[in-house]
Amino acid sequence: MTLRRLKAIALKTGFWLLVAVLVLYAIFPFYYAIVTSLKPSSQLFEVSYWVDSLDFSNYVTVLSQPTFLAAIRNSVVVALSVVLIALLLGLTAAWALGRVRFRGRTTVMMIVLGVSMFPQVAVLSGLFEVIRTLDLYNSPGGLILSYTIFTLPFTVWILTTFMRQLPDELEEAAIVDGASPWVTLTKVFMPLLWPAMATTGLLAFIAAWNEFLFALTFTLTDSQRTVPVAIALISGGSQYELPWGPIMAASVIVTVPLVVLVVIFQRRIVSGLTAGAVKG
Amino acid sequence: MAGLTLERVNKRFGSTQVIDDVSMQIDNGEFIVFVGPSGCGKSTLLRLIAGLESITHGDLMIDDQRVNNLTPPERGIGMVFQSYALYPHMSVYDNIAFGLKLAKQDKQTVDERVRQTARILQLDELLERLPKALSGGQRQRVAIGRAMAREPKILLFDEPLSNLDAALRVQTRNEIARLHERLGSTMIYVTHDQVEAMTLADRIVVLNAGHVEQIGTPRELYERPASRFVAGFIGSPKMNFIQVTAEADAEQGCRVEIPAVGQRTLPLALSAGGPSETTLGVRPEHLIPTASESGEGLEIVNVEYLGSEAYLYMERDDGELLVCRTQAPSPFRRGQRVTLDFDPTHAHLFDRDGRAVPPRARREARPEPQGADS
Amino acid sequence: MANRQPTMAQTPAAPTPGGTLETTQPVRPRRERGTRVRRRRVRAAWLFLTPMLVGLALVAGWPLARTFWFSVTDASLSSLEGANFIGLENYLVYDNGWYGILADPLWWQSVWNTLYFALVSVSLEAVLGVIVALVLNAHFRGRTLVRAAMLIPWAIPTVVSAKIWAWMLNDQFGIINHLLMTLGLIDAPLSWTADASLSMWAVIMVDVWKATPFVALLVLAALQMLPSDCYEAAKVDGIHPVRVFFRVTLPLITPALLVAVIFRALDALRVFDVIYVLTSNAASTMTMSIYARQQLVEFQDVGYGSAASTLLFMIIALVTVVYLYLGRRQLGGGS
Numbered sequence: 009m010t011l012r013r014l015k016a017i018a019l020k021t022g023f024w025l026l027v028a029v030l031v032l033y034a035i036f037p038f039y040y041a042i043v044t045s046l047k048p049s050s051q052l053f054e055v056s057y058w059v060d061s062l063d064f065s066n067y068v069t070v071l072s073q074p075t076f077l078a079a080i081r082n083s084v085v086v087a088l089s090v091v092l093i094a095l096l097l098g099l100t101a102a103w104a105l106g107r108v109r110f111r112g113r114t115t116v117m118m119i120v121l122g123v124s125m126f127p128q129v130a131v132l133s134g135l136f137e138v139i140r141t142l143d144l145y146n147s148p149g150g151l152i153l154s155y156t157i158f159t160l161p162f163t164v165w166i167l168t169t170f171m172r173q174l175p176d177e178l179e180e181a182a183i184v185d186g187a188s189p190w191v192t193l194t195k196v197f198m199p200l201l202w203p204a205m206a207t208t209g210l211l212a213f214i215a216a217w218n219e220f221l222f223a224l225t226f227t228l229t230d231s232q233r234t235v236p237v238a239i240a241l242i243s244g245g246s247q248y249e250l251p252w253g254p255i256m257a258a259s260v261i262v263t264v265p266l267v268v269l270v271v272i273f274q275r276r277i278v279s280g281l282t283a284g285a286v287k288g
Numbered sequence: 289m290a291g292l293t294l295e296r297v298n299k300r301f302g303s304t305q306v307i308d309d310v311s312m313q314i315d316n317g318e319f320i321v322f323v324g325p326s327g328c329g330k331s332t333l334l335r336l337i338a339g340l341e342s343i344t345h346g347d348l349m350i351d352d353q354r355v356n357n358l359t360p361p362e363r364g365i366g367m368v369f370q371s372y373a374l375y376p377h378m379s380v381y382d383n384i385a386f387g388l389k390l391a392k393q394d395k396q397t398v399d400e401r402v403r404q405t406a407r408i409l410q411l412d413e414l415l416e417r418l419p420k421a422l423s424g425g426q427r428q429r430v431a432i433g434r435a436m437a438r439e440p441k442i443l444l445f446d447e448p449l450s451n452l453d454a455a456l457r458v459q460t461r462n463e464i465a466r467l468h469e470r471l472g473s474t475m476i477y478v479t480h481d482q483v484e485a486m487t488l489a490d491r492i493v494v495l496n497a498g499h500v501e502q503i504g505t506p507r508e509l510y511e512r513p514a515s516r517f518v519a520g521f522i523g524s525p526k527m528n529f530i531q532v533t534a535e536a537d538a539e540q541g542c543r544v545e546i547p548a549v550g551q552r553t554l555p556l557a558l559s560a561g562g563p564s565e566t567t568l569g570v571r572p573e574h575l576i577p578t579a580s581e582s583g584e585g586l587e588i589v590n591v592e593y594l595g596s597e598a599y600l601y602m603e604r605d606d607g608e609l610l611v612c613r614t615q616a617p618s619p620f621r622r623g624q625r626v627t628l629d630f631d632p633t634h635a636h637l638f639d640r641d642g643r644a645v646p647p648r649a650r651r652e653a654r655p656e657p658q659g660a661d662s
Numbered sequence: 663m664a665n666r667q668p669t670m671a672q673t674p675a676a677p678t679p680g681g682t683l684e685t686t687q688p689v690r691p692r693r694e695r696g697t698r699v700r701r702r703r704v705r706a707a708w709l710f711l712t713p714m715l716v717g718l719a720l721v722a723g724w725p726l727a728r729t730f731w732f733s734v735t736d737a738s739l740s741s742l743e744g745a746n747f748i749g750l751e752n753y754l755v756y757d758n759g760w761y762g763i764l765a766d767p768l769w770w771q772s773v774w775n776t777l778y779f780a781l782v783s784v785s786l787e788a789v790l791g792v793i794v795a796l797v798l799n800a801h802f803r804g805r806t807l808v809r810a811a812m813l814i815p816w817a818i819p820t821v822v823s824a825k826i827w828a829w830m831l832n833d834q835f836g837i838i839n840h841l842l843m844t845l846g847l848i849d850a851p852l853s854w855t856a857d858a859s860l861s862m863w864a865v866i867m868v869d870v871w872k873a874t875p876f877v878a879l880l881v882l883a884a885l886q887m888l889p890s891d892c893y894e895a896a897k898v899d900g901i902h903p904v905r906v907f908f909r910v911t912l913p914l915i916t917p918a919l920l921v922a923v924i925f926r927a928l929d930a931l932r933v934f935d936v937i938y939v940l941t942s943n944a945a946s947t948m949t950m951s952i953y954a955r956q957q958l959v960e961f962q963d964v965g966y967g968s969a970a971s972t973l974l975f976m977i978i979a980l981v982t983v984v985y986l987y988l989g990r991r992q993l994g995g996g997s
Binding site: 096134154 | 699702703704706707708710711713714715717718720721722724725726727728729732737739742793794797800802806808809810811812813814815816817818819820821822823824825826827829830832834835836837840871875876879880882883928931932934935938939950951954955958959964967968971972974975978979982
């Protein structure tokens with residue numbers, strides 16, 4: 009009896025230890041970035057595990073750089089535009105793919121799935137040409153355009169999954185009421201798909217906010233950079249003189265909004281990720 | 289003048305024939321019920337009429353106009369769905385008004401119609417509520433209200449009561465009957481429940497495997513089923529079927545040899561010829577049990593007491609059960625043996641193909657219902 | 663309609679098809695190609711798909727075709743228009759020795775690096791992901807918070823996480839070296855990102871940290887859909903939990919795990935940003951994406967870089983096709 013109890017206690021302790029290790033592993037790097045960002049540059053190279061000073065000079069440094077502020081602005085503009093376009097095109101496409109049976113539907117689904125598996129590098133030179141032809145090089149417009157390559161497929165995919173879950177009779181009721189497909193989509197389905205659209209939009213926002221390769225390649229001047237590129241390109245004189253304090257401060261600034269969003273909407277995000285993947 | 293005509297309507301999904309050459313004519317203001325077991329095509333037929341499915345070939349006419357190619361609103365139909373399919377994000381008012389607004393009615397007309405509809409269905413107090421704040425019965429009424437708001441020529445119901453509990457079902461059934469009385473519009477109603485069919489219908493269409501078995505008033509269907517299928521489907525408990533040998537008798541009709549009963553003569557016009565294998569059908573209330581003294585006859589294996597009546601179940605030698613409806617309380621007990629007899633005027637005979645043998649020499653007096661596939 | 667008398671109201675008998683035909687003109691069977699509603703819906707479907715299809719053609723289809731074309735030309739970044747067709751010279755050519763990508767040892771190393779990175783990181787993510795999912799599937803106080811914490815690495819931009827880890831792995835001031843030295847596991851600081859023998863592991867470490875939550879979430883979703891009755895049955899039968907895991911749980915979550923793994927594998931095969939930020943263009947961690955972009959952008963050799971991109975595309979397409987084929991055979995019956 010006591011042995012059994014001992015075993016139970018050991019199991020329980022082990023479990024909580026495992027939870028603790030996993031949580032520590034997950035959040036420590038970000039926590040450490042915060043710790044570093046709050047240090048004055050004089051203490052930067054003394055390793056410490058706790059926040060022992062509240063020095064905001066790194067934040068001041070970063071936020072007083074016009075290029076960083078421009079990068080934030082660019083990122084916001086690009087990410088929001090991408091979300092808007094992806095949702096608009098994704099919603100109409102999802103209605104077609106999720107609710108209408110027509111010849112060629114499977115082919116379209118396969119194309120969408122195929123594009124989502126494209127390595128971005130594979131279209132880099134061709135896309136570069138397109139962007140230059142459209143005179144969008146080194147502007148947010150070029151990034152908005154190019155980001156549809158990865159946001160649109162998964163937006164379509166996830167929204168199609170959600171669209172399929174809506175009951176058939178609801179659409180038939182709308183047909184009997186005399187609603188055209190456009191009216192059905194905007195007046196009946198869209199209000200019901202708000203949660204799905206929020207989820208998808210959030211995922212698209214995160215993807216666009218985090219994108220690096222296109223942003224690095226299709227912009228040239230500091231004023232047109234997005235946040236990830238700006239952070240990657242913050243440099244000092246050499247590898248050893250990287251301004252780690254400001255880099256960590258910038259990292260925290262661009263990450264905190266995402267972390268907050270993710271923590272608030274974690275349930276939605278999980279449902280979106282699984283909806284997109286389960287059908288794959 | 290005719291409300292609705294189906295002429296040799298067919299529906300195929302791929303290679304499956306779901307609706308097979310269905311023809312019928314429905315008069316203006318009639319209450320028609322499609323009934324049949326699941327998978328018989330009754331819902332598909334309703335959806336063909338609604339315009340939600342395409343007719344593979346054949347003609348559908350509403351008021352003498354071919355409507356195969358018209359959309360549901362152009363056909364002038366309203367439909368009540370099994371799951372109600374109310375728009376969850378719209379208030380009761382908006383649910384009812386949606387179709388009117390789409391029909392480009394002016395605001396005042398919309399408002400008048402919605403309020404009038406709500407009054408008829410006693411939804412006045414609920415207009416601002418969302419569907420999720422309504423009870424099942426209220427949702428049902430909103431669904432009906434939405435269907436009738438545009439004043440359609442024909443109202444379609446697709447198993448509208450199957451989501452309600454038993455008590456509410458009876459109440460709503462009554463309300464639908466009264467609504468039909470009040471509106472006077474043509475109604476087509478699909479159900480698998482023969483009680484709903486019997487209680488609501490002016491005429492019932494019995495469907496089986498995509499074709500019409502019989503069309504007729506509830507009474508005709510009950511008293512003169514055109515086929516063994518209809519005989520077995522309408523009526524509860526089911527009609528008793530017994531394999532018998534029958535032979536035409538020019539004088540009296542036909543003679544049947546019934547196991548455990550003996551020879552009887554029925555007033556039916558069996559076509560002449562040698563003895564043939566047929567099925568005798570007798571409704572439970574027409575079986576007359578007599579207590580057997582000698583230990584002959586069949587054993588009563590179960591007695592069901594229902595208050596106003598009682599059912600006796602007798603097991604035959606081949607294991608089939610016969611059921612007999614008697615007054616309650618029944619004088620019979622389980623384990624007792626009884627001999628059975630029946631009133632020949634209430635007996636039905638079905639030939640090898642399941643078709644009813646017509647009554648003898650009464651044709652000019654009353655046209656008898658026939659099977660659709662004769 | 664007058665000739666259709668008697669009407670139904672007067673005659674209770676149903677007009678049988680035969681009977682109807684006798685009283686009316688023969689009905690010509692007409693074929694319909696779907697209701698108007700349906701035709702309108704199909705038309706609307708294509709209309710609604712058009713913007714997306716145009717968008718995808720513009721950003722994916724056309725650029726991909728151009729990349730294929732560039733790969734057989736001598737295009738350079740400054741003169742895309744003046745490109746000449748040179749056949750497969752970018753891929754392989756003999757000119758007093760073999761030249762071209764397929765003869766470039768660096769490219770072969772990048773292929774090897776990519777495969778190594780994909781295999782190791784995805785395997786680790788799968789194992790860790792299942793463990794995390796099992797933990798999150800248990801009922802304990804604070805589960806929601808723990809799940810939120812697990813999501814944080816996934817939400818952090820790759821570039822940022824690479825920077826944070828670069829800082830933590832810093833050879834002189836990094837906390838990881840500090841920690842390992844405090845614990846006495848190493849004597850001298852390790853140069854994680856610069857040392858060729860360590861840098862791949864540094865990269866894998868960051869990727870595993872960042873991508874495990876994704877795998878865990880998909881597996882967790884599958885776990886939560888498992889029927890509880892077979893667990894109760896196993897419990898009643900007194901089967902050891904470890905056995906239950908391998909015999910019951912693992913087979914049931916395998917489809918979800920496979921989906922997560924393929925998503926991750928496709929991501930890992932095209933990995934770019936984490937490596938670019940952590941180790942730049944170092945040969946020891948060079949992947950196919952890094953190689954291609956270096957040729958394209960830094961060396962401005964669009965033809966050669968496009969050839970490298972094309973090869974990467976082919977490899978990923980091959981993996982995808984094989985997966986879809988296997989996946990359809992595996993999961994086709996289930997869904």
